[in-house]
Amino acid sequence: MSIELTQPKPYQVQADQAERRLPKGWANHRFVYVHYPEAWSFDEGSGFLPDLSTIVAKPGVNGVGKDGTLNKPIAGSLDKGGLVINATDPRLGPWKNYVGAYDCVDGKHWCFIKTEFTILPGGRVKPIDRSADFRAFRAHLRDAQLVHPLSEPVYNQLVEIERQRLKRAGNDAARNPHLRAKYEAQEARIAAMAKAWATYTGADSDEPIGILTPTVPPEPDEVPAVDPGPKRRKAIEVSA
């Protein structure tokens, strides 16, 4: 006896059944931000911002074992002057717990808390630009003094790099007048850096941190009194 199939069950993709995880290949490892004393850069909108490095809990990397603990890489980082930014530090304010994670097909994708993605049809993943949030985070670290201060030698180094670029832009503009705008933009950038530095030092550092001043040898008239000895009639006078 034949059997007739006449009523297929309607198939409808439920929104909540759609894949909401990042695809294979996006899994990574937990991390913590760290700041090094020379790691500063200039942003024309936000002023001087700390450049952050990351210590990643990837097994086999920089002493991280199978358990993923960060003790060894953190010790190595401190050894070279790093300042670890603890995600639970209350001074982080709105940026406390700055690391988040998305589920992936093959694990978790750890990222800055404001990171967002668009998954295109077909599965391609496009990060959404949240660099403004990250700049705000870095500015908060600077303002809350959670990073090394920007020292004058580091500032001078940054300016020197920009001056070299200005010089090259000037050479280019001399040969190709249409490149004059690039030269002027570079000039404006250096002026903005000077302005930002003035703001930074004025607001932040009455007592510059970490500046070494040489010991001044005493002047001849400041030589402390010594025992004149029996043949001397008068001790050397010491004036303040």
Next chain:
Amino acid sequence: MANETTYAAILSAGGRVTKVLSALLHQSLYDPTGLRAKMNFVPRAGMSSDTTNVTKVTRGAVMAAASSETSGGFSNTLVTTGNYDLTVARYGLVMKPSDLFNITGGAFDVNYMLGILTESLELTLTDLCCGLFANIAGNVGTSGADMTVDDFCDALYYLNLKNNQRDGVSAVLHAQQVNDLIESIRGEGGPMQWRTDAQGLLTMPGVGFVGQFMGVQVIQSDSVPTANAAADRAGCMFAPGAFSYTLADVASMDPMINPADVVVATPEMFVERVRDGANALTSFIANAYPGVAEAEDLRGVRITTDA
């Protein structure tokens, strides 16, 4: 007319099949870049720990001038030392073909699969090496700005200021950074435009070693990490000795594994076979125990530019 012997007729009658596999296998795009040769190999020492500690010593002490001909002497000079750890961790990859996959054969067969498993060690070392870039203290480039020849030169200057040798310097960059660098080279004037290596880089080579520019080997890798909340890429220029790696010796896993079940055996990795007879499945498990570390921070500099 009737009863012609057509392809369509024979196909429907079962005398032909709709498709046959080509003997030629098309290899889809992937990044085969290997960075093992850019790291120093440190033989793993001892048998009692997963960690090998490497001592660093700074040479180059100069003598001090005497303050007096007959008195004063000299104070002791401490030799500057440091150390770093290489901790190995297990990395593995499993592929599980069925008997029917093997029986049906073709260009893509079990042996091809074993080749992928064996190659995975090199790609893993590349991935681990690039994982070291994010914690390098020195940094050049501007967040959000495309990489330029200026950034490339800044990285070179940085390494030079730290007494690095020029010979053997490498720059591992993401594809976007390589593209931006080439774009910048296109606009260079003066002596730069006449350099033959600049012309060579303009030919847009593919992944892996993309050329030598200003004496630096430029290597492109998709393992170069993101930075600044994925807005940038953190490539790295480094001199020899910046990074080290080790691999635990797995040449002999006897008596842990029956030697007959070790399909590929090298001191660095092995591929183990595990049979699930009831389900006609065979697992091939590649195992390796690598460890990488930043040997000396001043031998490298990050190049952080727009992603």
